[in-house]
Amino acid sequence: MSAFQFDLVAMPQEAEDARSDIRAFLEDELKKKRFEPHLCTWSSFDPEFSKRLGQAGFIGMTWPAEHGGKNASMLTRFVITEELLAAGSPCGAHWIADRQSGPQILRHGSPRAKAEILPRIVAGECYFGIGMSEPGAGSDLAAVKTRATKVDGGWSISGQKIWTTNAHLVNYMIVLARTGDAGPSRHEGLTQFIVDMSSDGVTPRGITDLAGNHEFNEVFFDECFVPDDMVVGEVGEGWSLVTGELAFERSTPDRFLTDYQLFRALVDRIGPEPDRGQAVQIGEMVAELASLRRMSISISGMLDRGDQPVVQAAMVKDLGTAFERSVPEIARVMVAVEPTRQTDDPFVEAMAETVLRAPSFTLRGGTREILKSMIARGLDLR
Structure with a gap:
């Protein structure tokens, strides 16, 4: 059996200094009433906040200075990320570009893509969507049917993607498309492309979620032209590139801090003198959260070393x-309230919003079934 572990990683001083800096930035933002803390922070789309964050140097900070970054560690970025989430800041505009699309372009993009796109991401002025999932394929990326055909000077893409967050608002999408035969593994013949969302042949259509929000989209591609220098990596390398990208997407604090506002509201509602049952339940939740945080920090350390901790x-x-x-299920048992969005009670409001969003938590970024299959393969259990 193959073993993997999550080594304990100490935060460097630069990360602790960055924590002080981002807290000061957020305190100033709140003092000036530039945003109200959001209940689901990273899916809130606020370009003006992203621009201010970029101007302060908190986007793309792990990238080389030549592309506008600060050569900071992934551990420093982890600190910035968790502070943004804990504050309920509206991060949705720049989130995907900073978390995974920018690093993908930095490692595998053409000189033109790097020069034109990366500085705009760092400035908080360029936003990305994820073009992976498709109807009928879901988290099984090897089953994608969107096809890219070689044409003069580039590629023609036709097909459909789904569950693409903020596709109607972003500037670009990195699209996984089939460019050749799948082969026995089904992993061959896939390529990633940087698609300009203003291109002819690209049509986003909104999907309204249970909370009444339009964040998800279907996106249709009808012979959309993509230049050769907007191919990510080499043609046919899509599978290895997309699995590496998912290490950035799946390991960050937004995978366990999405409903942190509800958790905090729950602790406030219980108060400083919980009964024994409440103390045990809150203690268990804090312990689980602390463990997840340690694991995520460990992965940031692996990424700093240049590893690809896909299974972790x-x-x-x-x-x-x-x-x-x-979190919402435990909160509903601990505090008997009727969730409603028409309330001045922060706990009730957080409960209502989270209950509506919670079904998506274990679906986005890969279903639990797909993830467990990956983990089993990583442990040589299948």
Whole structure:
């Protein structure tokens, strides 16, 4: 059996300094009433906040200075991320670009893509969507049917993607498309493309969720042209690139802090003198949250070393989103209230919003079934 572990990682001083800096930035933002803390922070789309965050140097900070970054560690970025989430800041505009699309372009993009796109991401002025999932394929990325055909000077893409967060608002999407035969493994013949969302042949259509929000989209591609220098990596390398990208997507604190506002409101509602049962339940939740945080920090350390902790990231995502799903269920048992969005009670409002969003927590970024399969393969159990 193959073993993997999550080594204890100490936060460097630069990360602790960054924590002080981002807290000061957020305190100033709140003092000036530039945003109200959001109940689901990373899916809130606020370009003006992202621009201010970029101007303060908190986006793309792990990237080289030549692309606008600060050469900071992934551990420093972890600190910035968890502070943004804990504050309920509206991060949705720049989130995907900073978390995974930018690093993917930095490692595998063409000189043109790096020069034109990365500085705009760092400035908080360029936003990305994820073009992976498809109807009938879901988390089984090897089953994608969107096809890219070689044409003069580039590629013509036709097909459909689904559950693409903020596709109607972003500038670009990295699209996984089939460019050749799947082969016995079904992993061959896949390629990633940087698609300009203003291109001819791209049509987003909104999907309204249970909370009444339009964040998800279907996106249709009808012979959309993509230049050769907007291919990510080499043609046919899509599977290895997309699995590496998922290590960034699945391991970050947004996989266990999505409903942190409800958790905090629950602790406030219980108060400083819980009964024995409440103390035990809150203690268990804090212990689980602390464990997830340690695992996620460990993965940041692996990424700093240049590793690709795909299986470890899948485990954090599986356990983290399961924790997120449990928070509203535990809160409903501990505090008997009727969830409603028409209230001045922060706990009741947080409960209502989270109950509506919770079904998506274990679906986005890969279903639990797919993640468990990946973990089993990583442990040589299948």
